[in-house]
Amino acid sequence: MQWELVIGLETHAQLSTVSKIFSGAATAFGASPNTQASVVDLALPGVLPVLNRGAVERAIRFGLAVGATINRRSIFARKNYFYPDLPKGYQISQYEIPVVQGGGLSIRTDAGEKLVRLTRAHLEEDAGKSLHEDFAGMSGIDLNRAGTPLLEIVSEPDLRSAAEAVAYARTLHALVRWIGICDGNMQEGSFRCDANVSVRPLGSTTLGTRCEIKNLNSFRFLEQAICFEAARQIELIEDGGAVIQETRLYDPERDQTRAMRSKEDAQDYRYFPDPDLLPLEIADDWIETVRAALPELPEAMRERFKTEHGLPDQDAAALTASRELADYFTALVAELPGEAKLAANWLMGEVSARLNRADIGIEAAPVPAPALAGLLRRVKDGTLSGKMAKEVFEAMWAGEGEADHIIAARGLQQISDSGELERIIDAVLAANGKSVEEFRAGKDKAFNALVGQAMKATRGKANPAQVNEILKRKLAD
Amino acid sequence: MSALHHASLGQLSRLLARREVSAEALARLYLDRMAAHGDLNAFLDVRPEVTLAQARAADARIAAGEAGPLTGLPIAHKDIFVTRDFASTAGSRMLAGYMSPFDATVVERLAAAGMVTLGKLNCDEFAMGSSNENSAYGNVLNPWDRQAVPGGSSGGSSAAVAARIAPVATATDTGGSIREPAAFTGVTGVKPTYGRPSRWGMIAFASSLDTAGLITLSAEDAALVLGAMTGFDPRDSTSVQRPPEDYTRELHTPVKGLRVGVPKEFFGTGLQPDVEAAVRAALAQFVALGATLVELSLPNAELGIPVYYVVAPAECSSNLSRFDGVRYGHRAARYADLADMVKKSRTEGLGAEPKRRILVGTYVLSHGYYDAYYLKAQRVRRLIAEDFARAFEHCDLIAGPVTTSVAFDFGDKAADPTAMYLSDLYTIPGSLAGIPSMSIPCGFGAKGRPVGLQLMANHFHEARMLGAAHQYQLATDWHTRVPAGF
Numbered sequence: 001m002q003w004e005l006v007i008g009l010e011t012h013a014q015l016s017t018v019s020k021i022f023s024g025a026a027t028a029f030g031a032s033p034n035t036q037a038s039v040v041d042l043a044l045p046g047v048l049p050v051l052n053r054g055a056v057e058r059a060i061r062f063g064l065a066v067g068a069t070i071n072r073r074s075i076f077a078r079k080n081y082f083y084p085d086l087p088k089g090y091q092i093s094q095y096e097i098p099v100v101q102g103g104g105l106s107i108r109t110d111a112g113e114k115l116v117r118l119t120r121a122h123l124e125e126d127a128g129k130s131l132h133e134d135f136a137g138m139s140g141i142d143l144n145r146a147g148t149p150l151l152e153i154v155s156e157p158d159l160r161s162a163a164e165a166v167a168y169a170r171t172l173h174a175l176v177r178w179i180g181i182c183d184g185n186m187q188e189g190s191f192r193c194d195a196n197v198s199v200r201p202l203g204s205t206t207l208g209t210r211c212e213i214k215n216l217n218s219f220r221f222l223e224q225a226i227c228f229e230a231a232r233q234i235e236l237i238e239d240g241g242a243v244i245q246e247t248r249l250y251d252p253e254r255d256q257t258r259a260m261r262s263k264e265d266a267q268d269y270r271y272f273p274d275p276d277l278l279p280l281e282i283a284d285d286w287i288e289t290v291r292a293a294l295p296e297l298p299e300a301m302r303e304r305f306k307t308e309h310g311l312p313d314q315d316a317a318a319l320t321a322s323r324e325l326a327d328y329f330t331a332l333v334a335e336l337p338g339e340a341k342l343a344a345n346w347l348m349g350e351v352s353a354r355l356n357r358a359d360i361g362i363e364a365a366p367v368p369a370p371a372l373a374g375l376l377r378r379v380k381d382g383t384l385s386g387k388m389a390k391e392v393f394e395a396m397w398a399g400e401g402e403a404d405h406i407i408a409a410r411g412l413q414q415i416s417d418s419g420e421l422e423r424i425i426d427a428v429l430a431a432n433g434k435s436v437e438e439f440r441a442g443k444d445k446a447f448n449a450l451v452g453q454a455m456k457a458t459r460g461k462a463n464p465a466q467v468n469e470i471l472k473r474k475l476a477d
Numbered sequence: 478m479s480a481l482h483h484a485s486l487g488q489l490s491r492l493l494a495r496r497e498v499s500a501e502a503l504a505r506l507y508l509d510r511m512a513a514h515g516d517l518n519a520f521l522d523v524r525p526e527v528t529l530a531q532a533r534a535a536d537a538r539i540a541a542g543e544a545g546p547l548t549g550l551p552i553a554h555k556d557i558f559v560t561r562d563f564a565s566t567a568g569s570r571m572l573a574g575y576m577s578p579f580d581a582t583v584v585e586r587l588a589a590a591g592m593v594t595l596g597k598l599n600c601d602e603f604a605m606g607s608s609n610e611n612s613a614y615g616n617v618l619n620p621w622d623r624q625a626v627p628g629g630s631s632g633g634s635s636a637a638v639a640a641r642i643a644p645v646a647t648a649t650d651t652g653g654s655i656r657e658p659a660a661f662t663g664v665t666g667v668k669p670t671y672g673r674p675s676r677w678g679m680i681a682f683a684s685s686l687d688t689a690g691l692i693t694l695s696a697e698d699a700a701l702v703l704g705a706m707t708g709f710d711p712r713d714s715t716s717v718q719r720p721p722e723d724y725t726r727e728l729h730t731p732v733k734g735l736r737v738g739v740p741k742e743f744f745g746t747g748l749q750p751d752v753e754a755a756v757r758a759a760l761a762q763f764v765a766l767g768a769t770l771v772e773l774s775l776p777n778a779e780l781g782i783p784v785y786y787v788v789a790p791a792e793c794s795s796n797l798s799r800f801d802g803v804r805y806g807h808r809a810a811r812y813a814d815l816a817d818m819v820k821k822s823r824t825e826g827l828g829a830e831p832k833r834r835i836l837v838g839t840y841v842l843s844h845g846y847y848d849a850y851y852l853k854a855q856r857v858r859r860l861i862a863e864d865f866a867r868a869f870e871h872c873d874l875i876a877g878p879v880t881t882s883v884a885f886d887f888g889d890k891a892a893d894p895t896a897m898y899l900s901d902l903y904t905i906p907g908s909l910a911g912i913p914s915m916s917i918p919c920g921f922g923a924k925g926r927p928v929g930l931q932l933m934a935n936h937f938h939e940a941r942m943l944g945a946a947h948q949y950q951l952a953t954d955w956h957t958r959v960p961a962g963f
Contacts, residue, residue: 080798089798
């Protein structure tokens with residue numbers, strides 16, 4: 001039987017506010033345990049939450065970016081459960097009425113473009129961290145993370161493969177970074193996914209029983225976990241069994257998911273509106289202010305790159321993969337009018353490769369856009385061959401200065417002076433009579449040998465196209 | 478004036494300003510009286526060195542000419558307010574010896590006005606109770622009659638003021654916890670509009686109802702302190718953004734022409750004849766002063782108790798979850814694992830009444846019951862509030878009894894939670910509506926125990942309510958009666 005996967009993702013994006021969602025404590029990652037926990041985060045007797053408007057503003061930004069409805073009135077609710085790193089014994093979240101409702105995200109896979117519908121996005125606070133090692137039979141509690149603002153983004157079960165799920169997660173990841181609401185750091189847990197996975201016979205319209213896989217903090221784990229889980233469910237059903245609705249954990253070491261808790265022992269969270277917080281009211285003019293400050297979104301920019309710069313869709317998509325790359329490209333073409341394709345090729349080729357080797361983002365590249373433009377101008381005007389340009393780029397990366405400076409210092413100008421090239425080629429022809437004869441006897445390979453000799457004589461600086469042309473002409477004489 | 482401890486706050490304020498008495502001398506007077514009447518068990522934490530240091534600082538302010546009208550006046554705080562300088566237990570074993578790193582806003586504001594803290598006052602555990610029998614630290618005795626409960630949950634506050642061992646005390650009211658003890662001990666208790674005083678630093682019981690207020694010897698005293706105690710606080714999201722006001726401004730407004738609403742539901746079966754007689758006499762007094770009585774109905778008021786005993790336990794079941802033994806408070810000595818630690822710590826640290834309400838609250842919020850209990854209760858709560866809104870279209874104040882009976886004896890209702898819950902029959906509707914209300918002494922009933930008259934006003938009409946109460950107290954002397962031996 002042919003099976004179809006049905007996947008929905010719940011993504012927690014940590015919002016990039018300076019302080020926590022209900023207290024003034026800092027949100028910075030990596031501080032020593034419990035140094036960024038205020039009396040509110042510690043849930044001392046008598047404390048009260050006060051909503052951070054910065055978190056709401058970021059939720060609005062997200063809602064506008066995905067074309068969702070911003071609820072003018074939403075409610076904070078308490079989700080009650082006991083856990084040592086949950087200081088109040090409840091998490092403040094949004095339940096019945098979230099701040100953002102609906103909307104969608106367009107994703108691209110090899111199969112083409114697809115719109116993934118969003119159910120909702122709601123604001124909530126993160127819990128602290130339990131540290132079960134290093135304390136010899138005891139547990140440590142670090143409440144620095146308690147109260148960190150999260151936007152939980154819930155998709156409809158519109159994804160049909162692990163590849164689509166990863167494409168969705170990547171697109172979402174790029175978007176939250178693009179609009180500046182989340183730093184997207186997956187190692188630090190700033191962006192993490194839960195995947196709801198079920199399978200059904202292809203063609204069926206009813207949903208199978210789903211399992212939720214928790215806390216997937218890399219795209220690779222997301223893909224592997226879904227693949228494993230789908231295979232597990234299919235095998236189970238084909239063997240005559242049934243999937244039980246449960247929460248599962250993915251173990252990357254063993255590449256498998258295992259049951260965490262079943263629906264039967266699911267907790268009753270006893271949600272109710274938090275009486276410490278008034279309903280969140282969002283005025284129209286606030287939404288309009290946020291809308292006005294919203295940057296051009298990746299999809300719009302991609303279309304613009306295609307029409308404005310005549311770039312193929314694939315290039316435009318690659319260049320809008322992150323706002324930093326798009327900004328770099330924009331700065332680069334501003335310096336190189338009409339050379340968008342050259343700029344794009346360099347960015348997606350040499351520059352990307354170098355960034356990957358150095359494992360840094362474009363924003364940290366030691367060669368800023370105006371400097372790269374200086375180099376590409378020398379490619380464009382024929383001063384540098386492609387090979388030489390790569391050498392200059394490496395030197396620029398190493399901090400040797402501007403392209404022109406490096407070209408002059410290393411004597412790397414391409415020889416395009418035809419008079420000089422003619423003299424050199426005459427000398428090459430005179431010194432390689434055997435090759436000339438072979439060529440004239442019909443051995444095409446001999447031509448390449450002569451080109452090689454000309455390049456050698458110029459230490460690679462000769463313009464290869466010109467060498468070809470002069471050689472051809474002279475041999476035809 | 479027989480003695481300083483019978484003086485009004487206004488009188489004490491003038492003596493301090495004229496430097497006829499020092500804040501330190503006044504503090505010593507009350508510290509001595511507190512020690513002499515320690516058997517009342519009104520105080521849970523007393524630190525004379527802290528009190529005297531504050532008094533000396535007040536004296537320095539007075540000497541420097543930087544004093545306000547409250548500078549140097551002693552006050553005691555209900556143990557529901559957290560304080561830096563005194564332990565804050567909420568009457569619970571769970572928080573034995575707990576020292577807060579910050580002061581409640583109410584405490585902070587009164588300290589900023591120069592008031593001197595006498596100590597922390599006993600109360601029902603987490604403010605849950607109507608008799609003070611739920612304190613983990615023992616009963617508070619009623620100064621009028623040691624067989625009688627002092628009321629709750631602010632029993633320490635009411636007993637201390639009635640015994641003149643504190644001239645004024647803070648208190649909190651969730652369903653009647655200021656007004657009922659004030660009525661039982663013959664003192665004045667004021668619950669302002671919900672949202673007017675900050676809840677920051679009040680150990681939460683039922684967040685949508687908890688309101689800070691005062692217990693004093695008179696409406697005039699309350700009006701003097703209330704302004705300094707209340708005001709917008711950005712740390713409390715439910716705090717109301719309104720300019721500060723002078724609550725003494727209507728003290729001298731005559732009662733003539735005042736329309737006093739009398740809800741028939743407050744005079745039904747269950748109201749004891751002795752209380753009814755005293756309350757009716759008080760209403761007649763208002764008429765004698767020129768007020769007119771308006772018969773009215775609050776048809777949903779009688780649903781107050783069931784609504785309250787869904788909403789308050791629901792909120793408390795969540796509010797008390799933080800007491801898990803992990804970060805502070807009582808932790809069991811022996812446990813098997815983390816879950817067991819939380820379970821045992823709570824089992825040992827919390828008393829029977831909080832446990833009962835946590836159970837009820839957990840139940841009404843449970844999946845499948847939420848709509849039938851919590852949501853329905855919230856809907857009825859709105860109906861009760863609408864009853865009051867309609868009533869205030871026809872009257873300026875509402876008057877009636879505070880309680881069905883005078884103070885009952887210790888043990889009378891302790892074994893019957895439902896009977897105990899009915900003690901708050903007349904006070905709960907006003908709490909659910911969030912309106913200001915108060916209790917003033919209006920006579921004595923069975924066994925010579927005090928009777929309280931309840932006054933209620935529309936939201937933010939505290940000044941009008943205090944003015945009417947003051948006019949009544951100018952014409953009567955119930956509030957000046959002192960229990961024997963004090």
